[in-house]
Amino acid sequence: MTTLTKKPDPGLSARAPRKSRKRGKPSDGFRGIGDLKVALFFIAPAMVGLILFYLVPTIRGIYLSFTEYSILGDPEWIGARNYERIAKDPLFWNALGVTAEYVVINIVLQTALALGLAILMHRVAKSTLIRGALLMPYLMANVIAALLWFWMLDYQIGIINQIIEWTGLPRVAFFGSEQWAIPTQALINTWRHMGYTALLIFAGLQAIPNSVYEAASIDGSKAMNTFWRITLPLLRPVLVLVLVVTVIGSFQVFDTVAVTTAGGPVNATRVLQFYIYQRAFNEQDFGYGSALAVILFLILAIVAFIQMKFLRGNQSDLD
Amino acid sequence: MTTFTSPTNAGRRRPPSRPFNWRRAIALTLLTLAIAVSILPFYWVLRTALSSNGSLAANSANLLPADFNLGAFKRVFGLQSASEAIAEGGSGASINFWQYLWNSLLFSGITTACAVFFSSMAAYAFSRLRWKGRDAVFSLFLATMLVPPIFTALPNFLLIKNLGLLNSMLGLVLPYLFMTPFAIFFMRQFFLNMSREVEEAAMLDGAKHWRIFFQIIMPNAAAPIATLALLTFMGQWNEYFWPLLVGTSEESRVLTVGLGVFKSQSPQGAPDWSGLMAATLVSATPVLILFAIFGKRIVNSIGFNGTK
Numbered sequence: 001m002t003t004l005t006k007k008p009d010p011g012l013s014a015r016a017p018r019k020s021r022k023r024g025k026p027s028d029g030f031r032g033i034g035d036l037k038v039a040l041f042f043i044a045p046a047m048v049g050l051i052l053f054y055l056v057p058t059i060r061g062i063y064l065s066f067t068e069y070s071i072l073g074d075p076e077w078i079g080a081r082n083y084e085r086i087a088k089d090p091l092f093w094n095a096l097g098v099t100a101e102y103v104v105i106n107i108v109l110q111t112a113l114a115l116g117l118a119i120l121m122h123r124v125a126k127s128t129l130i131r132g133a134l135l136m137p138y139l140m141a142n143v144i145a146a147l148l149w150f151w152m153l154d155y156q157i158g159i160i161n162q163i164i165e166w167t168g169l170p171r172v173a174f175f176g177s178e179q180w181a182i183p184t185q186a187l188i189n190t191w192r193h194m195g196y197t198a199l200l201i202f203a204g205l206q207a208i209p210n211s212v213y214e215a216a217s218i219d220g221s222k223a224m225n226t227f228w229r230i231t232l233p234l235l236r237p238v239l240v241l242v243l244v245v246t247v248i249g250s251f252q253v254f255d256t257v258a259v260t261t262a263g264g265p266v267n268a269t270r271v272l273q274f275y276i277y278q279r280a281f282n283e284q285d286f287g288y289g290s291a292l293a294v295i296l297f298l299i300l301a302i303v304a305f306i307q308m309k310f311l312r313g314n315q316s317d318l319d
Numbered sequence: 320m321t322t323f324t325s326p327t328n329a330g331r332r333r334p335p336s337r338p339f340n341w342r343r344a345i346a347l348t349l350l351t352l353a354i355a356v357s358i359l360p361f362y363w364v365l366r367t368a369l370s371s372n373g374s375l376a377a378n379s380a381n382l383l384p385a386d387f388n389l390g391a392f393k394r395v396f397g398l399q400s401a402s403e404a405i406a407e408g409g410s411g412a413s414i415n416f417w418q419y420l421w422n423s424l425l426f427s428g429i430t431t432a433c434a435v436f437f438s439s440m441a442a443y444a445f446s447r448l449r450w451k452g453r454d455a456v457f458s459l460f461l462a463t464m465l466v467p468p469i470f471t472a473l474p475n476f477l478l479i480k481n482l483g484l485l486n487s488m489l490g491l492v493l494p495y496l497f498m499t500p501f502a503i504f505f506m507r508q509f510f511l512n513m514s515r516e517v518e519e520a521a522m523l524d525g526a527k528h529w530r531i532f533f534q535i536i537m538p539n540a541a542a543p544i545a546t547l548a549l550l551t552f553m554g555q556w557n558e559y560f561w562p563l564l565v566g567t568s569e570e571s572r573v574l575t576v577g578l579g580v581f582k583s584q585s586p587q588g589a590p591d592w593s594g595l596m597a598a599t600l601v602s603a604t605p606v607l608i609l610f611a612i613f614g615k616r617i618v619n620s621i622g623f624n625g626t627k
Binding site for chain 1: 347349353354356363364375380437438440444448449450451453456459466467469474478480494498528529556559560564574575578582595602610614615618
C-alpha cells in the first residue's frame with residue numbers, strides 16, 4: 001500500500017502547514033486546557049500504533065544493528081562491527097550498484113513518460129475513462145505485475161519475444177541474462193507506475209491557472225518556450241514530489257524481484273531490500289540485516305533531504 | 320466532497336492554440352498507444368487463463384485462447400484431482416485459493432476498518448481540538464512516513480514472534496490496526512476545511528466531543544472516508560512483504576503470498592502458465608470490481624495533496 005498512499009510530509013504540498021495554523025484554531029467556544037483530556041482520548045489508539053510499531057521498532061532496529069543476533073539466542077552487543085563488515089562486503093556493494101541502476105532507469109523512464117503522458121492528456125483528452133485506463137496497472141499488486149510480465153516476457157513462448165522475432169531481431173532473455181535482468185525489473189515497475197505518475201503531474205498541470213498561459217500567448221511566447229519557461233517551472237513542486245516518491249519507492253524494490261528472479265541470475269538482481277531479506281530471514285543474521293536496513297534508511301533520508309533542499313520542492317511559484 | 324475532486328471538470332479547456340490538426344492526431348495516437356500498453360496485458364492474462372496449458376507453446380501468438388477450457392481455474396480452486404492437474408501441466412500440489420481469498424479479505428477488511436476509524440479519531444484531535452503540543456505530536460506522526468517499511472519490519476517481526484503471533488491473522492493485522500500516517504494526514508486535511516457552524520450549535524446544546532465526532536463530523540465526512548477506505552483496502556490487498564514474513568501458514572497466507580507459492584510450485588522447464596495466469600486473474604478480480612464501481616472516486620483521489 002505504501003506507494004499508493006504515501007504522501008510525504010505536507011511540507012511538500014505547499015500550503016498545508018500554514019493553513020493548519022490558520023484554520024486549525026478553534027473559535028472562541030473552547031478553552032485550551034479543557035481540550036487536552038479529550039484530545040488524549042481521541043489520539044490514544046493512534047498513539048499506541050505509533051509507539052508500538054513505529055517508534056520502538058525504530059530504536060530497536062538501530063540497537064540491533066550494533067549486535068550479533070540470530071533470533072534464537074539473545075542479541076549480543078558487538079559495537080560497529082556489522083558496519084565494518086558491510087564496508088568490506090562485496091555483495092553489499094553489488095546490491096547498492098544494482099539498486100542504483102534500477103533507480104536511475106526508473107527515474108529517467110518513468111518521469112519522462114509520465115510527463116509526456118500528462119501533457120498529452122492535458123491537451124487532447126481529459127476524460128476520467130482515459131485516466132482510469134492508464135491507472136489500471138497501478139492498482140495491481142507488484143506480485144501480479146511481476147507474474148504478468150514474467151509470462152509475457154518468457155524467452156520461449158512469451159508474446160513479446162514473438163513480436164521481437166517477427167521484427168527480425170534475436171529473442172531477448174529478459175529475466176535470464178545478467179545485463180537485461182535489472183532493466184526488465186525497471187520496465188515492469190515503469191509499466192505499473194507510469195499512469196499513476198502521469199496523473200499526479202496531470203493534477204499539477206490542471207492547477208496552473210489559464211491566465212498564465214493567456215498572458216504568455218499575448219506576449220507572443222512560442223509553444224516550446226511556454227513549456228520550458230512557464231509550464232515546467234510552475235510544475236516544479238509536483239515534479240519534485242514525483243521524483244521523491246519514485247526514488248524512495250524504487251530504492252525499496254523487493255516484490256517483483258522476489259517473485260521473478262530472486263536475486264539472480266548470479267547477483268544481477270540482488271537489490272538492497274532483497275539482500276536485507278536474505279541476510280535477516282534466510283540466514284538468520286538479524287544484526288547484520290538490521291545494519292543493512294539502517295544504511296538503506298540513511299540513504300533514503302539523504303536523498304529526500306537533498307531533493308527537498310536543492311529543488312525547493314516545498315515552495316510553489318504560483319503564490 | 321468537492322474538496323477531493325480535481326478541478327478537471329471545471330471546464331478549463333484551453334482554446335486550441337495551434338491550428339495544425341496533425342499534431343492532435345499524433346497526440347491521440349500516442350495516448351492510444353499508452354492506453355493499449357496499460358490494458359492489453361490484462362487481456363493476455365485472461366486469454367492465457369482460458370487456454371489449455373499444453374496448447375500454449377504451439378499457439379503462442381494466437382490472439383484467442385488456445386484450446387479453450389476452464390481447467391486452469393479449476394486447478395486454482397483445487398477442483399481438479401492431482402492426476403488431472405498434472406496431466407494438464409499443473410504441479411498437482413494442493414493449493415486452495417478460496418482460503419487465500421478469504422484471508423486476503425480478512426486482512427484487508429480488518430486493517431482498513433480499524434485504521435480508517437482510529438486515524439479519523441486522531442485526525443479530529445489534530446484538527447478540531449486545541450491542545451498543547453498538538454502540532455509537535457502531529458509532526459511526529461508525519462515523520463513516520465519517512466521511515467522505510469523494511470526498517471520497522473525487522474523489529475516488528477521480532478515483536479510478533481515474541482508475542483507468539485507468527486502465522487496468525489492477528490499477527491498479520493496488528494501493525495496496521497491503529498493508524499496509518501497517511502490516513503491521519505488525509506482526514507485531518509478534510510476536517511480542517513469543514514464548517515464550524517453545526518459543530519458550534521451542538522456545542523451550545525451541551526453535546527460532548529465524542530457525540531459531535533460520531534453524529535456530526537463522521538457523517539459529514541462520509542465521502543472522504545469512503546475514498547480513504549478504498550485506497551487503504553487496495554493498498555492492503557496488494558501488500559506482500561509483511562505477509563511474506565508473518566503469514567506463511569494456510570490460515571494466514573494471503574493471495575499475493577499464495578501467488579508466489581503457486582509460481583514456485585510450478586514444474587520447472589514447462590511452467591503451468593494457464594494456472595498461474597488464472598491465479599493472477601483471481602487475485603486481481605476484487606480490485607478490478609472495486610475499480611469498476613468506484614473508478615471515478617479512485618481516479619479523482621490521485622493528485623490529492625491536501626491543498627485543493
